[in-house]
Structure formats: C-alpha cells, structure tokens
Amino acid sequence: MAKQATETEKAVEFSEAGQKELQALLARYPDKRAALLMVLHLAQREFGWISQDVMKYIAEQLELPYGDVYDAVSFYTMFHTRPPGKYHLQVCHTLSCALRGAHQICQHIEEKLGIKEGEVTPDGKFSFVKVECLGSCGTAPVVQINEDYHENMTVEKLEQFLKTLK
Amino acid sequence: MFEPVLTKDIQIPESQEIDYYLSRGGYEAFQKVIKSMTPDEVIEEVKASNLRGRGGAGFPTGMKWNFVPKNTDKPHYMVNNADESEPGTFKDRLLLNGNPHLVLEGTMIGAFAIRANVAYIYIRGEFAREARIMEKAIAQAYEKGFLGKNILGTGYDLDVYVHRGAGAYICGEETGLLESLEGKRGWPRIKPPFPALEGLFRCPTIVNNVETLSCVPLIINRGADWFKSIGPERSPGPKLFCLSGQVKNPGVFELPMGTNLKEIIYEHGGGLLNGKGLKAVIPGGSSVPILRPEEIDVSMDFDSLAQIGSMLGSAGIIVMDEGTCLVDALLNIAHFYRHESCGQCTPCREGTYWAEQVLRKIEHGQASEKDIDMLEEMARHINFRTICPLGDAAAMPIMSFLKKFRDEFVQHVRAGACPLNSQL
Ligand SMILES: Cc1cc2nc3c(=O)[nH]c(=O)nc-3n(C[C@H](O)[C@H](O)[C@H](O)COP(=O)(O)O)c2cc1C
Ligand code: SF4
Ligand code: FES
Numbered sequence: 001m002a003k004q005a006t007e008t009e010k011a012v013e014f015s016e017a018g019q020k021e022l023q024a025l026l027a028r029y030p031d032k033r034a035a036l037l038m039v040l041h042l043a044q045r046e047f048g049w050i051s052q053d054v055m056k057y058i059a060e061q062l063e064l065p066y067g068d069v070y071d072a073v074s075f076y077t078m079f080h081t082r083p084p085g086k087y088h089l090q091v092c093h094t095l096s097c098a099l100r101g102a103h104q105i106c107q108h109i110e111e112k113l114g115i116k117e118g119e120v121t122p123d124g125k126f127s128f129v130k131v132e133c134l135g136s137c138g139t140a141p142v143v144q145i146n147e148d149y150h151e152n153m154t155v156e157k158l159e160q161f162l163k164t165l166k
Numbered sequence: 167m168f169e170p171v172l173t174k175d176i177q178i179p180e181s182q183e184i185d186y187y188l189s190r191g192g193y194e195a196f197q198k199v200i201k202s203m204t205p206d207e208v209i210e211e212v213k214a215s216n217l218r219g220r221g222g223a224g225f226p227t228g229m230k231w232n233f234v235p236k237n238t239d240k241p242h243y244m245v246n247n248a249d250e251s252e253p254g255t256f257k258d259r260l261l262l263n264g265n266p267h268l269v270l271e272g273t274m275i276g277a278f279a280i281r282a283n284v285a286y287i288y289i290r291g292e293f294a295r296e297a298r299i300m301e302k303a304i305a306q307a308y309e310k311g312f313l314g315k316n317i318l319g320t321g322y323d324l325d326v327y328v329h330r331g332a333g334a335y336i337c338g339e340e341t342g343l344l345e346s347l348e349g350k351r352g353w354p355r356i357k358p359p360f361p362a363l364e365g366l367f368r369c370p371t372i373v374n375n376v377e378t379l380s381c382v383p384l385i386i387n388r389g390a391d392w393f394k395s396i397g398p399e400r401s402p403g404p405k406l407f408c409l410s411g412q413v414k415n416p417g418v419f420e421l422p423m424g425t426n427l428k429e430i431i432y433e434h435g436g437g438l439l440n441g442k443g444l445k446a447v448i449p450g451g452s453s454v455p456i457l458r459p460e461e462i463d464v465s466m467d468f469d470s471l472a473q474i475g476s477m478l479g480s481a482g483i484i485v486m487d488e489g490t491c492l493v494d495a496l497l498n499i500a501h502f503y504r505h506e507s508c509g510q511c512t513p514c515r516e517g518t519y520w521a522e523q524v525l526r527k528i529e530h531g532q533a534s535e536k537d538i539d540m541l542e543e544m545a546r547h548i549n550f551r552t553i554c555p556l557g558d559a560a561a562m563p564i565m566s567f568l569k570k571f572r573d574e575f576v577q578h579v580r581a582g583a584c585p586l587n588s589q590l
Binding site (some may be wrong): 103 | 241250251252253254255256258259290291292293294295325327329330331332333334335346347348349350351352367408409410411412416417418452482484486490495498499502505506589590
C-alpha cells in the first residue's frame with residue numbers, strides 16, 4: 001500500500017528540456033491533437049514507457065480527452081504500455097528476413113534469454129518481440145535494439161553483441 | 167551509359183551536410199523555382215517529364231498536383247510519405263540517410279508547386295535515425311535561409327516539419343497517413359473526397375513518396391526531356407530497385423526504369439545464393455502478384471509488369487530459390503496483412519484472419535483440398551470490397567500464388583505435412 005501512495009505522489013511531469021520540446025512540437029501543427037504522436041515519442045523517451053498516468057498527463061497538456069490519447073497509444077505498436085527491458089530486441093520476421101534466417105535468430109534469443117516473444121527477462125535487462133518488415137530487407141535479417149538497426153544479423157553476431165551490453 | 171543521380175553521393179559521409187549538397191548544385195532547383203517560375207510552370211515541367219509516383223500506384227505526379235484547387239482560402243499541405251513499410255521495400259531509407267537534402271529540396275519544390283506553405287515529412291517511427299537526419303537537414307536549410315518567411319526575398323513562405331509514425335503499416339496509405347498526422351489512429355478514409363481537395367486538416371493536400379519527390383529537383387535542373395530520355399517514355403526516369411531474398415548481392419540498385427528483371431537479379435544481384443535454382447520472384451513488394459521463373463524476362467516498369475498481370479508496385483523484388491516453401495512464404499505474407507489490417511472493414515479484418523488460419527493448416531498438413539478452394543474464394547471476397555487497397559494487397563498474393571503454384575498447396579494437403587520441412 002505504501003508503495004502505491006508514493007507512486008501517486010510522484011507526479012508525472014516532463015523535464016525542463018522536455019517541456020521546451022513540447023512547446024516546439026505544438027508549434028508545428030495548427031491544432032494540438034496533431035502533435036500527439038510526436039509528444040508520445042517524447043514521453044516514451046522521458047519516462048521509458050507510457051503508463052496511464054503518462055497518458056493522463058499528455059491528455060492535459062494537449063487538452064484532449066484521455067480516451068483519444070489511449071486510442072492512439074493502443075493502435076500503434078511502438079508505444080510500450082508496460083516497461084520494456086533495458087534492451088528491447090525487435091526481430092523482423094517478415095518475408096525477406098524470414099528467407100535469410102530470422103527464425104533461427106528468434107529461436108536463439110528464446111533459448112539464450114529464456115523468454116518468449118512479448119516477455120521481459122526477470123532482471124529487466126532484455127525484452128523480445130517479433131516485428132513486421134523494418135524497411136531494411138536488403139540487409140536481412142534485421143534486429144532493431146532500442147532505436148538502432150543491426151543488419152545482416154547472424155546468431156554469432158547477435159551473441160557477440162549481447163555480451164557487450166551492460 | 168546510365169549514371170546514378172539519386173544515389174550517386176550516398177556513400178560519401180558528408181552527403182548529409184548542406185555545404186556538401188550546395189557544392190554539388192544543391193538547392194539551385196529550388197531557388198530557380200521560387201525566383202523565376204510560377205507554381206503552374208513547375209507543374210507543367212513535372213507533367214512534361216512523365217514522372218510517375220514511386221509509392222506504388224505509378225500515378226502521374228504532375229497530373230496529381232494539378233488536382234489541387236488554384237483559388238481557395240484554405241491552406242494547402244505537402245506531405246512526403248516516408249512510411250516505407252511494404253515488405254521488400256527499403257529504397258526511401260537509403261535516400262533519407264544518404265541524400266536528405268535532395269529529399270528535402272524535392273519536398274520544398276513540390277510544396278511551392280501546389281501553393282503550400284507547410285510541408286510534413288511523415289517518417290515511420292522505426293526510422294529514428296532517419297528522422298534525426300531529416301531534422302538536422304531541415305535545421306540547416308533554415309540556417310541558410312531556404313526555409314521560413316519570405317524566402318530569399320521572394321515573398322514565399324515555407325515551413326517543413328518531420329512527423330514520426332509509431333509502428334503501423336497502414337499509415338503508408340495516404341489517408342491513413344493523414345489521420346495519423348492529425349494525431350489519430352491510422353484508419354483510412356473513404357474516398358472521395360480525395361486528399362487533393364480535402365486532405366490534412368480538411369485542406370487540399372498532396373501526398374507523394376520520398377523517391378518521387380527526390381526526382382523533382384533533377385527534373386528542374388536537367389529538364390523534362392532529359393528525364394524522359396531515361397527508360398520507357400511513358401514511365402521514365404531513374405529508378406531505385408530493391409533486391410532482397412535469396413540472392414548473392416541484395417541491395418538497392420539505381421538503374422533506368424525498365425531495366426530487365428532477369429538482369430537485375432543475375433547481373434546486379436549476382437544470381438542466387440549458393441548457386442541454387444530460381445523458384446519464384448515477387449517484383450514489386452509483397453502485395454503484388456508473384457512471377458514464375460519463365461516470366462522474369464520482363465522490363466521493370468509500370469506498364470510492362472501490368473501487361474503480364476503483375477505490378478511494379480514499390481519495386482521491392484523478393485527472390486525465392488528452389489528450396490523455398492511457397493505455402494510458408496504465402497503464410498508469412500498473409501500473417502503480415504492480418505497483423506496490419508486496421509480492422510475497419512469486415513471483409514479485410516475477417517478475411518485476412520481466416521486466410522492466415524487456413525494457410526497455417528495447409529502448411530502443417532492439416533487441411534483438405536477443399537480448404538484450398540475456400541482460400542481462393544475468401545481472397546476473391548476481400549478484393550475490391552474495402553475502404554482502402556490493403557484488402558486487395560492481402561488478396562492479390564493469395565490469388566496469384568494459387569494460380570501459379572497450386573501444385574505445391576495440393577502436395578502439402580496430400581502429404582499431410584510440409585514436404586520441404588519449411589521454417590520461415
Ligand atoms: C496499404 C498501403 C500502404 C502503402 N504504403 C506506402 C508507403 O509505405 N510509402 C509510400 O510512399 N506509399 C505507400 N502507399 C501508397 C500511398 O497511398 C500513396 O499512393 C503514395 O504515397 C503516393 O505517392 P506517389 O504518387 O509519389 O507514388 C501505400 C498504399 C497502401 C494502400
Ligand atoms: S481495407 Fe483493411 S486496412 Fe484498409 S481500411 Fe479496410 S480494414 Fe482497414
Ligand atoms: S522483411 Fe525484414 S526488414 Fe523487410
């Protein structure tokens with residue numbers, strides 16, 4: 001119970017830099033709602049994921065009903081409604097990547113990390129999802145880790161790279 | 167001899183910098199346009215070049231720009247579609263990374279031509295790096311005075327902004343994209359009204375693909391006749407072909423529109439991986455009808471591919487070798503469209519769901535021959551009965567795989583398993 005109390009006390013608020021960025025984003029559009037996706041990206045960068053409190057905060061900032069924010073968050077795949085791992089592994093499994101071994105990469109991740117698609121390791125370090133075509137099919141298979149693309153992936157390369165992550 | 171023009175400089179690290187771009191004649195086309203041409207003259211030049219949209223449908227760009235009303239009080243908007251999500255397509259990413267100022271200059275000229283004072287570059291959310299590169303390019307253009315109010319004293323105002331998507335293929339469809347730009351879920355709109363009359367914020371809007379707009383500064387600099395002299399006259403120009411799948415050298419190749427598909431695969435792509443035989447090729451992104459090996463001696467342009475019952479689409483060429491299970495490949499494609507259906511129309515939502523289920527049954531040998539007929543029937547029911555073309559995009563591969571490779575589906579059913587033990 002005590003934990004819950006502290007969580008509600010800690011109000012969600014953008015950092016100073018975040019507030020500035022919010023204003024700059026609002027200036028890009030003739031209405032506030034249009035800034036929603038950009039503001040959600042900003043929020044995800046600041047808070048790590050989009051909790052209900054974050055959605056409420058954004059709704060206030062953009063003068064939107066909470067439902068409109070929730071509707072967008074639930075539609076797009078990139079917004080995390082639960083905390084992802086520190087390293088979020090997104091393996092493309094669409095055709096061009098599948099033809100070049102995406103399945104083996106997925107299998108390797110599941111065995112190595114002991115998690116299935118959509119799960120987070122107990123230490124919170126890794127999460128793993130399969131994603132659709134990342135628009136980089138010429139360097140298949142592709143794994144996006146957080147924002148970065150890792151191309152021409154092999155089980156060995158991935159293994160090596162995961163070792164470097166702290 | 168054809169010389170690449172869109173991708174010539176992309177390997178050079180400085181190619182992202184405005185000073186480098188300026189040293190290569192960058193922004194001369196934009197300056198020429200705002201200083202010495204009227205919007206209609208720009209449209210005429212683009213029309214004369216026969217430039218056709220590189221986003222998939224091949225619609226003539228100049229003609230599209232002409233649909234924007236000339237005397238409205240409403241603001242007009244230019245939107246550069248950098249959503250690039252059709253499986254097998256990865257050309258726009260190359261331009262955003264390696265030639266961001268060309269992408270920007272094309273957007274700016276397009277904006278001028280349709281009398282827009284604001285343009286958005288809609289970049290798929292996963293392209294975080296590309297979004298940063300474009301933000302930087304835009305900032306540099308402001309610094310040089312190419313953007314903002316009263317640009318170079320001409321009286322023309324233009325602001326360009328990056329807008330990031332957040333993971334949804336359907337936002338590549340132009341009206342889904344506009345909804346997404348307005349901060350909503352990417353649900354495509356019923357057309358008409360077309361965006362040229364009622365688009366972003368209900369104002370006249372043009373949506374063009376990254377590669378399409380990147381051709382525009384070249385047309386202004388070198389002239390419509392130069393552009394038209396490359397490839398077939400009715401669908402000319404330099405073209406980025408994306409080659410992926412089981413080929414030795416996958417990648418993007420800039421070649422004249424109309425280059426032979428076989429030549430792209432065997433000469434530019436170095437042929438198949440591990441010297442295997444060819445089984446099938448998808449020539450224009452995963453939604454277009456598949457080709458058999460005997461069909462690939464074809465010119466890669468809009469009209470020639472339409473003639474043989476396929477499409478140039480986004481020029482995403484996916485090569486599959488003799489070891490590929492085409493049932494599994496189609497299952498992979500069907501999964502994609504099921505996952506990406508926005509769910510608004512029943513035939514698309516339900517049809518893509520059931521198609522994936524039935525294909526999974528066939529792949530795992532749990533189906534009967536009747537299921538194959540049912541699958542075909544289902545695809546026919548989706549086709550042309552939906553708000554946006556995603557429904558057709560899901561149905562076309564099913565119909566074409568079954569038409570051209572039905573045997574393989576029947577084999578699965580009879581064997582009660584995948585004969586190739588496929589794991590795509
Ligand atoms: C389901 C679907 C997805 C699409 N995805 C894209 C895309 O990722 N990029 C793109 O430029 N066009 C895409 N399009 C085409 C756009 O709707 C639009 O026609 C195009 O951006 C127009 O540009 P153009 O005239 O320069 O070709 C898609 C269309 C559909 C139906
Ligand atoms: S066809 Fe499919 S993707 Fe397009 S609007 Fe209908 S349900 Fe959505
Ligand atoms: S299929 Fe994996 S990046 Fe396109």
